[in-house]
Amino acid sequence: MATPNPLPNADFMGILREASGARIALPARHWMLESGAAYLRTETELILKSRRVVPARLLDGGFTFKCPPWRDAADALVREWRLTREPRSLAA
Numbered sequence: 001m002a003t004p005n006p007l008p009n010a011d012f013m014g015i016l017r018e019a020s021g022a023r024i025a026l027p028a029r030h031w032m033l034e035s036g037a038a039y040l041r042t043e044t045e046l047i048l049k050s051r052r053v054v055p056a057r058l059l060d061g062g063f064t065f066k067c068p069p070w071r072d073a074a075d076a077l078v079r080e081w082r083l084t085r086e087p088r089s090l091a092a
Helices: 009-020 030-040 056-060 070-085
Strands: none
Touching: 009 070
8 A cells, every 4th residue: 555645554543543433452462463464374574564655656647646645545444434334224
C-alpha cells in the first residue's frame, strides 16, 4: 500500500482506531505476529519492517488518489466495511 502522505505506523493505527470507534488497542507481541504470519504463509519481515515510500511513479504519471489523507481514507474504509457488514432486511 502506498500513499502520497506516508506516516508512522503508530499514527496510522491511531487514525484507523479513531475511524472505527475502537476504544482500546492491545499491543501485538512478536509471538502473535509469528503465528499470524505462519497462518498467512508469509514472513514476519513484511509485518515488522516498513519503509517510508512515496508513490513517485503514480504521482509523476498524474494519478489522482481518491482519499489522499489517511484520515479520509480510513473513514471511507470503515464506512464501506460497515455497509457490507450490516444485516439486510428481507423486505428489501
